Amino acid sequence: MIDKASQVFLRNGFRRTTIKDITKATGLQPGSIYSAFENKSGLYTEVFEHYAKRQIAFLDACDEQQDTSLDALKTFFKMTSESVAHRTPDAHCLLVYGAFEIPDNEKLCAITCN
Numbered sequence: 001m002i003d004k005a006s007q008v009f010l011r012n013g014f015r016r017t018t019i020k021d022i023t024k025a026t027g028l029q030p031g032s033i034y035s036a037f038e039n040k041s042g043l044y045t046e047v048f049e050h051y052a053k054r055q056i057a058f059l060d061a062c063d064e065q066q067d068t069s070l071d072a073l074k075t076f077f078k079m080t081s082e083s084v085a086h087r088t089p090d091a092h093c094l095l096v097y098g099a100f101e102i103p104d105n106e107k108l109c110a111i112t113c114n
Contacts, residue, residue, distance in 0.1 A: 001026050006047045014044055 004025045008017050019030050019040060026033075037043040062079070063072040 001028065002047055002050045005043055006051060009044060009047055014040075 005022050008021050008025045012021060017040065019033060022028070022033060022040075022043065023030055033043060037046060058079075059072070059076050062075040063069065066072040066075055
């Protein structure tokens with residue numbers, strides 16, 4: 001469900017994504033979304049946290065495969081740029097994209113990426 005919602009936010013951005021868009025992509029009813037996440041911002045926070053954890057896990061995997069941290073970063077950015085070039089689902093960086101999308105009056109909850 002979070003992956004499907006993530007794709008909607010990546011495609012439409014936070015402001016242009018509606019609950020109807022999310023229900024269509026996930027098959028959930030609006031009441032289920034509001035019950036689980038309270039509102040669109042709550043869902044976006046969950047999507048954002050999921051994405052951040054996935055990116056950190058990917059970076060950790062790169063680090064384990066390389067001899068130095070610099071080589072790990074090079075691998076991470078190379079794989080990310082290939083994703084952009086091939087327009088795979090992670091082609092946009094949700095972390096950067098989201099920073100420009102969230103209106104000031106809809107601050108996300110604190111996000112921890114431990």
